[in-house]
Amino acid sequence: DQQVKQNSPSLSVQEGRISILNCDYTNSMFDYFLWYKKYPAEGPTFLISISSIKDKNEDGRFTVFLNKSAKHLSLHIVPSQPGDSAVYFCAANKLLGGKLIFGQGTELSVKP
Amino acid sequence: GAGVSQSPSNKVTEKGKDVELRCDPISGHTALYWYRQSLGQGLEFLIYFQGNSAPDKSGLPSDRFSAERTGGSVSTLTIQRTQQEDSAVYLCASSLAGTAYNSPLHFGNGTRLTVT
Numbered sequence: 001d002q003q004v005k006q007n008s009p010s011l012s013v014q015e016g017r018i019s020i021l022n023c024d025y026t027n028s029m030f031d032y033f034l035w036y037k038k039y040p041a042e043g044p045t046f047l048i049s050i051s052s053i054k055d056k057n058e059d060g061r062f063t064v065f066l067n068k069s070a071k072h073l074s075l076h077i078v079p080s081q082p083g084d085s086a087v088y089f090c091a092a093n094k095l096l097g098g099k100l101i102f103g104q105g106t107e108l109s110v111k112p
Numbered sequence: 113g114a115g116v117s118q119s120p121s122n123k124v125t126e127k128g129k130d131v132e133l134r135c136d137p138i139s140g141h142t143a144l145y146w147y148r149q150s151l152g153q154g155l156e157f158l159i160y161f162q163g164n165s166a167p168d169k170s171g172l173p174s175d176r177f178s179a180e181r182t183g184g185s186v187s188t189l190t191i192q193r194t195q196q197e198d199s200a201v202y203l204c205a206s207s208l209a210g211t212a213y214n215s216p217l218h219f220g221n222g223t224r225l226t227v228t
Contacts, residue, residue, distance in 0.1 A: 006154075034216060043116070043203055043219030044155070089155060099145070099168055100217060104154035 003027045004092050006103035013110050019077040021106050023090035026071065030092040034100070035064060035075045038087045047088075048075070080110045114138070116220035118204050124226045125194055133189040133223045137206030144187050145207075145217060146179060150200040158202075161187060194227045201225070 005024045013019045021035075031052035036044035050057040050064045050073070057064050063076045077084055087105045117136040125131050137144050146158040157171040161181045172178070176194075181187040191198055201224050205217040 036219075041221065043205070043221045045219070046216035049216065091155075099157045099160050099171070101157065102147070102155035 002104075003030075004090060004101045004103040006088075006090060006106050008106050009104070010107045010109070013080045013108065015082055015110055015112050016079045019075075019080045019084065019108055019110065021075045021077075021088050021090075021108065023073045023075075023103055024071060025073075025092050027092070027101075028071065029094055030101075032093050033064070033066060033073050034091045035062075036089045036091060036102075037084075038089065038105070044089055077108075080108075082110050082112050084108060085110050116204055116206055116218055118202075118220035118223050120223060121221065122224045122226075124228060127196060127227055128193055130190065130192045131194055131225065133191075133202050133204075133225070135187045135189070135204030135206075135220060137185060137187070137204070138218055139185075141206035141208055141218070142184065143207045143209065144181055145205045146187070146189050147203045147205065148200040149203060149222075155203065158189070191225075194225075196227045199225055199227045 003026050034049040035047040037047045038044040048059050048062050048064050050066050055066050066073045087107045089102050089105045091100045091102045093100045119134045144161040147155045149155050159179050160168040163184050164181050176192045179189045201222040203219050203222045205219040207215045207217045209215045
């Protein structure tokens with residue numbers, strides 16, 4: 001049972017444009033959502049998070065949007081840069097609930 | 113300060129052998145997690161430690177898999193009688209206070225296990 005789903009395995013965007021990565025979840029008990037970025041041969045690194053009491057969180061070029069009624073979150077990267085090329089994972093959990101459930105990842109390629 | 117350290121970085125073993133994977137978390141982090149990523153797959157949860165106890169080991173795939181954590185620090189993941197389907201990158205992560213807000217997981221670079 002895949003509780004966190006990223007339905008797009010890959011995304012290609014031109015440098016300077018917006019990248020939008022999407023994530024859906026099924027468990028309405030989740031109240032904490034995160035995005036991680038992973039380069040080849042490295043572990044994932046934390047990018048940005050949002051709690052369920054908010055619908056938007058912004059950090060520089062990165063903004064995460066949460067739509068609880070649709071059980072959907074998205075990560076916007078503006079403007080996209082070639083160094084943003086990586087695999088992006090969304091993850092969800094209940095706060096203090098232990099394990100973090102990850103999606104399958106979306107590979108972003110930003111072309112110069 | 114040092115990040116999460118995993119060893120070895122690569123391990124090739126023959127089917128049927130036992131392997132031990134080691135994780136040194138960030139100093140002071142009370143929570144420790146093991147995940148694995150098989151080829152083309154997402155991150156699969158294996159086990160979670162809070163201190164030395166494991167409140168959630170629901171992701172361990174079979175009884176060939178076990179993990180322990182000593183002194184609230186180093187953790188070892190042991191796979192007995194390895195099978196080819198165990199081939200994956202095994203990732204360890206630690207966090208200051210479990211999955212609390214503003215306490216994200218910090219991952220190591222993983223151990224790539226290949227079972228031949």
